[in-house]
Amino acid sequence: MEERNETLLRVEHLCQYFKMGAGRELKAVDDVSFDIKKGEVFGLVGESGCGKTTTGRSIIKLYDITSGNVYFKGQRICAGIRSYKDAIRAARASYREKVAALNKQMKEELEQGADRAQAEALNKKLRAEAEEEFRNAVIENRRLISSAKHDQKYCDKDHAAKVVASIKEEMASALAACSSDEERKKVKKDYKARLKIASHERIVNRIQMIFQDPIASLNPRMTVRDIIAEGLIIHGIKDKEFIDEKVYNILEKVGLVREHAGRYPHEFSGGQRQRIGIARAVIMEPELIIADEPVSALDVSIQAQVINLLNDLRSDLGITVLFIAHDLSVVKYFSDRIGVMYFGKMVELAPSDELFAHPLHPYTKSLLSAIPLPDPHYEKQRKRITYNPLAEHDYSVDGPTMREITPGHFIYCNDAEFAKYQGELGL
Ligand SMILES: Nc1ncnc2c1ncn2[C@@H]1O[C@H](COP(=O)(O)OP(=O)(O)OP(=O)(O)O)[C@@H](O)[C@H]1O
Numbered sequence: 001m002e003e004r005n006e007t008l009l010r011v012e013h014l015c016q017y018f019k020m021g022a023g024r025e026l027k028a029v030d031d032v033s034f035d036i037k038k039g040e041v042f043g044l045v046g047e048s049g050c051g052k053t054t055t056g057r058s059i060i061k062l063y064d065i066t067s068g069n070v071y072f073k074g075q076r077i078c079a080g081i082r083s084y085k086d087a088i089r090a091a092r093a094s095y096r097e098k099v100a101a102l103n104k105q106m107k108e109e110l111e112q113g114a115d116r117a118q119a120e121a122l123n124k125k126l127r128a129e130a131e132e133e134f135r136n137a138v139i140e141n142r143r144l145i146s147s148a149k150h151d152q153k154y155c156d157k158d159h160a161a162k163v164v165a166s167i168k169e170e171m172a173s174a175l176a177a178c179s180s181d182e183e184r185k186k187v188k189k190d191y192k193a194r195l196k197i198a199s200h201e202r203i204v205n206r207i208q209m210i211f212q213d214p215i216a217s218l219n220p221r222m223t224v225r226d227i228i229a230e231g232l233i234i235h236g237i238k239d240k241e242f243i244d245e246k247v248y249n250i251l252e253k254v255g256l257v258r259e260h261a262g263r264y265p266h267e268f269s270g271g272q273r274q275r276i277g278i279a280r281a282v283i284m285e286p287e288l289i290i291a292d293e294p295v296s297a298l299d300v301s302i303q304a305q306v307i308n309l310l311n312d313l314r315s316d317l318g319i320t321v322l323f324i325a326h327d328l329s330v331v332k333y334f335s336d337r338i339g340v341m342y343f344g345k346m347v348e349l350a351p352s353d354e355l356f357a358h359p360l361h362p363y364t365k366s367l368l369s370a371i372p373l374p375d376p377h378y379e380k381q382r383k384r385i386t387y388n389p390l391a392e393h394d395y396s397v398d399g400p401t402m403r404e405i406t407p408g409h410f411i412y413c414n415d416a417e418f419a420k421y422q423g424e425l426g427l
């Protein structure tokens with residue numbers, strides 16, 4: 001548990017906008033930031049269409065993100081450039097405004113009888129300063145754009161180079177410890193195979209996603225063995241015996257049996273298919289699993305089984321989990337921290353206990369009010385709180401930002417709301 005402080009994934013101002021035609025855009029994910037510590041389960045919750053899946057798919061690079069950054073183990077794996085382009089556009093507009101204002105000012109001074117030479121000299125100096133500022137902004141943002149494009153494109157190559165270098169180091173010390181040529185030959189052969197695989201290593205393979213729809217995400221023409229082994233084969237592993245052994249092991253780990261390997265997806269129940277999806281993710285030995293509503297298509301009793309399975313994998317293999325769900329009851333007992341999304345925005349983020357004890361955002365309160373409890377007295381009195389953003393917030397003058405209200409508890413609000421929430425917490 002002491003590993004908890006190491007940040008495994010950092011999502012910074014992630015924006016994913018989809019083109020809708022006629023110049024319109026859908027802001028599926030808009031300025032979302034969060035991080036996940038090693039060994040942690042982070043729950044991402046929100047109603048249908050709020051951008052949860054898009055967040056997950058962006059992290060595994062299925063999209064080129066619009067702007068923001070995603071860092072995995074400190075290495076930037078996704079980088080968007082829209083914010084830098086916007087910054088250049090804003091700097092240009094501000095420069096033009098400044099020049100117009102300076103010219104207007106000079107004209108007024110001249111009309112009032114100021115010395116022309118002096119006024120022109122001052123105007124030239126101030127214009128040069130404004131131009132310098134604009135040029136610096138352009139240079140800096142162009143540098144950021146090219147670095148973002150580089151990281152977006154070459155993060156796998158950079159990662160593979162790092163892994164290869166560390167294996168080579170290991171090989172050097174293994175070779176130094178050999179006493180005979182024969183031994184040296186064997187070590188070299190073993191490392192050669194590892195180096196070959198490592199040179200194809202992609203950093204996003206360290207992150208695996210369990211997809212939302214267990215039926216659509218499994219190819220009906222492939223056997224379970226082929227589905228589960230696909231990632232390994234793409235990775236360059238050819239040893240059939242090694243692959244079979246790994247597939248059998250994983251099948252047992254997820255509560256299936258080796259005899260299932262030769263069957264096709266349609267021969268399984270929903271819960272079993274979800275287990276196949278989990279096996280396919282786990283076989284790649286990922287450090288982070290993005291589980292996208294892995295249980296919402298399942299029966300309640302099977303839901304508990306699949307959640308328990310994920311929990312076991314987390315404690316046995318030390319896997320970190322980003323768990324996506326659309327209602328809070330599913331993530332309650334499983335997540336260490338929870339982020340609540342509404343319409344592409346993260347509106348509240350807090351440790352699970354804190355979120356349940358002190359929900360602040362009206363949308364979180366509405367989600368909590370939807371959780372039924374097995375208590376007839378409570379159920380009789382339970383009132384659903386509906387969330388109506390237009391009635392709840394007035395952002396016409398003071399806009400909202402994400403603010404930390406108590407350590408680790410973040411809320412999307414403006415100044416007035418922040419003061420109100422502080423009052424609610426008795427701060
Ligand atoms: N590839 C795409 N092209 C255009 N729009 C998309 C694309 N993928 C998602 N969207 C839109 O982005 C928004 C967010 O979708 P997303 O699938 O991330 O929601 P979700 O929170 O996962 O919902 P659910 O709980 O129903 O799975 C939706 O309005 C959706 O229509």
Ligand SMILES: [Mg+2]
Nearest residue numbers: 052053054212
């Ligand atoms: Mg989804």
